[in-house]
Amino acid sequence: MYIGRVETLTGTTEELAAELILQSGRLIRLVAAQASTGMSSTQARTLARLEESGPARVTDLAAAEHVAQPTMTALVDRMERAGYVRRQPHPGDGRVVLVAITAAGRQQRARGRHAMADVLAPRLGRLSPEQREQLRRHAEVLADLMEDTGN
């Protein structure tokens, strides 16, 4: 017996996942291409984390941002050269480096946010107020989705 079933674009979980990733990827690529943030996407996220959560070790940053440890070391190198972060010793464990955001790093983060918003603003303006309101809620759901799982 045939069971009727609504098939939307994101009807199955696989379709939902694929469509979310596809469109999110387009968004990220658009911003990377058009916003002159002066830093990479991962740099921006790492700066955001450092500002929100305070100093962190390289290994923890790498895990949180889903990159390998040497990748984070190199990222911190570049950000340190740019003056956005500084390395400081860990009191009591000489192996550990604590990475902290600097005043220049906070400014850079703010600049990046402006640049990104400038790219999206005209597109957001084309949406209906209802759609913008949805996006606000969706951003929060996305944050839940991306919450650390300790995997």
Add this chain to the structure above:
Amino acid sequence: MYIGRVETLTGTTEELAAELILQSGRLIRLVAAQASTGMSSTQARTLARLEESGPARVTDLAAAEHVAQPTMTALVDRMERAGYVRRQPHPGDGRVVLVAITAAGRQQRARGRHAMADVLAPRLGRLSPEQREQLRRHAEVLADLMEDTGN
């Protein structure tokens, strides 16, 4: 006179844009790190476009995916070597190369979708049904947001 105003995480347009981009970036990075799709994010989007919309010229693909033309040429090179696309002449304009997806390309795209869904499935499972429904809507709003503007 002071006008009371609700300040949520995404209260202003800039905050909305920044938060959307931050979380979308995390999503993309997570998938890149954990899904063995065997291709890059831009390759996946290009394959998707070729399957959905049919053969396209290199220049048009580059514009649609927000990369420079030489970047798309190199991407097509790699995908052609992998057997996912083929280059074919344009009837009537000898300068143009039409890029078309192959059967192997369609299979690869399907494999990629599975791999990405496998990464997200456990996280989606942790959300409430209402939140999953919101994400479905989100994917559609995002699609509107990302619509080609001919900018």
Add this chain to the structure above:
DNA sequence: GCGGTTACATAGCCTGGCTATGTATATTGG
């Protein structure tokens, strides 16, 4: 049919990923 334009390819560079490995500091077991 020559001059400009367009479409793609090539060359050369940099960043951002990765794995494998090195080095210094902690930690632990005997």
Add this chain to the structure above:
DNA sequence: CCAATATACATAGCCAGGCTATGTAACCGC
């Protein structure tokens, strides 16, 4: 208390994916 092991970060070396500048072949317009 010291040797062995484990941990934290750095270094080295690779490749993909982005960019600009430039080359080459085909088209178009006068």
